[in-house]
Amino acid sequence: MKSERIKELRKKHGLTQQKLGELIGVKKSSISQWENDEHSPSGDNLAQLSKVFGVSAHWLSTGKGSPDLSNVEPAVIPQGNRVPILSYVQAGNWREICEQATTFDGNIEYVAASVDVGPCGFGLWIRGNSMTPFFNEGDLVIVDPDESPRPGDYVVAKNGGEEATFKKYRPRGIDENGQEVFELVPLNDDYPTMHSDRQHIEIIGVMVEHRIFRKR
8 A cells, every 4th residue: 555655665764754744845744644544645745755765656656566766767858947057156146146147157057947937047956965865965956036935945045154055944933023034954964954043044046846866
């Protein structure tokens, strides 16, 4: 059963229901309901689960075929907006230099997004392991500065330094001055959470696409 596969894979990866829920942006109760076969994950949540577990979404849903992702036929990626792939320093200052992006030298790499993004959309290679196991070094994310972050979104932000950072967005309410308070949360517990009421954080954009490349 699908519920049994979800439970077995969660335990195999050493994840609690709480941690798995955080990784895919749902409550612990939803994971419990899936594992008890009370409800089934939606298409988006099923895709997120398959990425976390590293298995085919079709196999996870039906039990048919092979769980090996290498046996899944590749999807056709539509050619959308052409966006530049930025360094972390460029991304940290992107709001200021977006309009001058055409003045970049010929060393800038571009990629076609498979979703609609605003005119200042950009790509960013994931580095480090603060967002494992869902995001790994060498993954590519497409970011749209015109999107407003919602709870559970993954964002690129700047925290006072020159470089950008990539973290999960978690709102915490409104402070006494009427300003929104939020946290930027790493998925790897070995890294600290950033708090907007303790340090200046500027949201640069929201991730709208995640591409995983097979490592050899």
